[in-house]
Amino acid sequence: MYALSADEQDDDNLHVLTVLEADQLLKAQRHHYGRRQLSAGALTAMWGLRIYAILMVIVVIYSVVQAIHTGS
Amino acid sequence: MADAMDRGLGAQVPPTTTMSTVITNEDRKRGRDRARVHRARLRGRSPLLLWLLIGPGVLTIIGENDGPSMLSYAQTGAQFGVGFFVPFIAALFFMAYIVQEMTVRLGTVTHRGHAELIFERFGPFWGYFSLGDLALGNFLTLVTEFIAIRAGLGYFGVPPGVAVLGALLLIVLATAGRRYWTWERLALGLAVFNLLFVPAALFARPHWGAIGHAVLTWGPLPGGINNGVILLLLSNIGATVTPWMLFFQQSATADKGMTRADVRQGRIDTAAGAVLAAIAAIATVVVTAPLYTKGINASSFQGADFAQALRPIIGSTGATLFALGIFEAGLVAALTISTSSAYAFGEVTRLGGSLNRGLREGLPFYGMLLGSAAGAAALVLIPGVPLVYVVLLVNVIAVLAMPPALALLFLLVNDRDVMGELRSGILGNIMATAVTLFLVAGGVLFGVTVIFPHLFGT
Numbered sequence: 444m445y446a447l448s449a450d451e452q453d454d455d456n457l458h459v460l461t462v463l464e465a466d467q468l469l470k471a472q473r474h475h476y477g478r479r480q481l482s483a484g485a486l487t488a489m490w491g492l493r494i495y496a497i498l499m500v501i502v503v504i505y506s507v508v509q510a511i512h513t514g515s
Numbered sequence: 516m517a518d519a520m521d522r523g524l525g526a527q528v529p530p531t532t533t534m535s536t537v538i539t540n541e542d543r544k545r546g547r548d549r550a551r552v553h554r555a556r557l558r559g560r561s562p563l564l565l566w567l568l569i570g571p572g573v574l575t576i577i578g579e580n581d582g583p584s585m586l587s588y589a590q591t592g593a594q595f596g597v598g599f600f601v602p603f604i605a606a607l608f609f610m611a612y613i614v615q616e617m618t619v620r621l622g623t624v625t626h627r628g629h630a631e632l633i634f635e636r637f638g639p640f641w642g643y644f645s646l647g648d649l650a651l652g653n654f655l656t657l658v659t660e661f662i663a664i665r666a667g668l669g670y671f672g673v674p675p676g677v678a679v680l681g682a683l684l685l686i687v688l689a690t691a692g693r694r695y696w697t698w699e700r701l702a703l704g705l706a707v708f709n710l711l712f713v714p715a716a717l718f719a720r721p722h723w724g725a726i727g728h729a730v731l732t733w734g735p736l737p738g739g740i741n742n743g744v745i746l747l748l749l750s751n752i753g754a755t756v757t758p759w760m761l762f763f764q765q766s767a768t769a770d771k772g773m774t775r776a777d778v779r780q781g782r783i784d785t786a787a788g789a790v791l792a793a794i795a796a797i798a799t800v801v802v803t804a805p806l807y808t809k810g811i812n813a814s815s816f817q818g819a820d821f822a823q824a825l826r827p828i829i830g831s832t833g834a835t836l837f838a839l840g841i842f843e844a845g846l847v848a849a850l851t852i853s854t855s856s857a858y859a860f861g862e863v864t865r866l867g868g869s870l871n872r873g874l875r876e877g878l879p880f881y882g883m884l885l886g887s888a889a890g891a892a893a894l895v896l897i898p899g900v901p902l903v904y905v906v907l908l909v910n911v912i913a914v915l916a917m918p919p920a921l922a923l924l925f926l927l928v929n930d931r932d933v934m935g936e937l938r939s940g941i942l943g944n945i946m947a948t949a950v951t952l953f954l955v956a957g958g959v960l961f962g963v964t965v966i967f968p969h970l971f972g973t
Contacts, residue, residue, distance in 0.1 A: 456538045459546035466626045470537040479636040492919045499915045506966045510904045
């Protein structure tokens with residue numbers, strides 16, 4: 444099986460570095476966006492969504508139990 | 516060099532990377548794909564450029580024309596014929612484009628998957644909630660896809676075990692190349708067969724005047740507006756965009772290595788997916804419309820039942836095309852949905868994941884992909900499993916999961932720190948807000964009617 448020489452590997456790596464953006468490289472130091480700072484309105488909406496998400500889980504469990512109960 | 520020239524930086528290596536940066540095999544594979552894109556762009560070969568970049572959008576929206584969706588369109592045609600639902604379905608796919616276009620911009624700008632970005636910007640609650648609800652919803656949806664695969668091939672007398680295991684083998688083979696490009700081209704080749712419903716519709720000898728009348732007047736709607744029609748409308752609205760579509764398209768866009776320079780082609784890709792999927796969906800309505808005109812009650816029909824009922828009307832060739840279309844719908848969706856689960860799992864657990872990854876490094880990714888598909892396939896083959904609950908539950912989870920999914924998508928695409936100059940403009944936000952509110956309202960209402968049917972007299 445053909446193995447690249449050291450020079451050929453360097454050329455190959457350089458080629459990869461020039462066609463991919465920095466953030467696309469797996470091992471490169473990635474830019475971290477960090478947590479988004481939300482406005483008061485957005486924060487309220489997010490908490491509302493959290494409550495909705497918990498209610499959604501309860502509703503799904505209820506519909507499963509109801510379906511099983513109806514079927515049995 | 517070509518990528519740097521795209522960004523107007525001249526021929527230079529980006530300063531944050533050096534020759535000491537470890538280049539992985541995944542990077543090399545993605546680099547090879549990107550090199551072809553750069554060469555096509557530099558040489559001004561627009562058709563080739565589009566060909567190279569098409570994929571995530573077409574696969575996502577055609578993937579949403581899955582087994583249950585095509586059967587839903589078949590039911591619509593059989594119950595209402597050619598009329599109101601023809602332009603209605605087209606409008607829904609336009610809305611799907613509005614939503615999915617946002618994931619194109621997110622993927623090309625951030626090079627990150629949807630779940631990873633949610634985790635990073637909104638924290639672990641939303642990261643793990645998104646993963647959990649996606650994994651559960653996707654697994655149940657995969658079960659319905661294998662049901663469709665079984666039904667589609669069952670028309671030809673293929674035993675369920677052979678049909679399901681054959682489909683599973685195809686999914687394994689698609690990932691075996693460990694190249695995103697190979698997986699994508701195979702999936703696209705299969706997705707084209709979603710258009711089998713078009714020649715099937717031609718065998719139904721459609722009344723073109725009726726189709727034109729329906730498009731122009733949004734009518735007729737037999738029986739007018741009643742509870743059953745409202746339920747069907749809400750169900751269709753709620754199913755226009757499902758969570759896996761958001762996660763898959765953004766992650767696939769990032770895995771494909773698309774950049775800001777490719778946003779235009781990404782939009783064309785998404786629009787093409789919407790147009791092709793709308794054509795296939797409308798064709799399905801047209802192909803079963805003769806059942807309505809002949810007064811055949813198809814309300815309890817499943818996949819193979821439609822093909823059987825259509826055979827004396829549209830002939831055995833038309834019925835064969837219909838059954839093959841149902842099989843294809845289930846298969847392509849199984850490919851894309853299992854991959855979306857794997858992407859989200861890798862992103863939230865920070866184990867990473869890519870269809871370009873080798874087997875050893877990508878074991879968690881491929882394990883999730885193939886494990887979820889195999890688990891769903893097994894459930895379909897085990898006798899006595901109450902699959903009817905699965906079908907009921909998957910619709911409820913999909914519609915109820917959309918409000919947070921769409922809200923987070925909207926926040927991300929308007930995030931100045933993330934999107935820069937590609938954040939949504941005023942017109943885009945108006946359209947996205949209107950579509951989002953419409954889809955959320957329809958979906959939640961549908962979910963409520965299913966869970967509390969007595970409140971609505973259904």
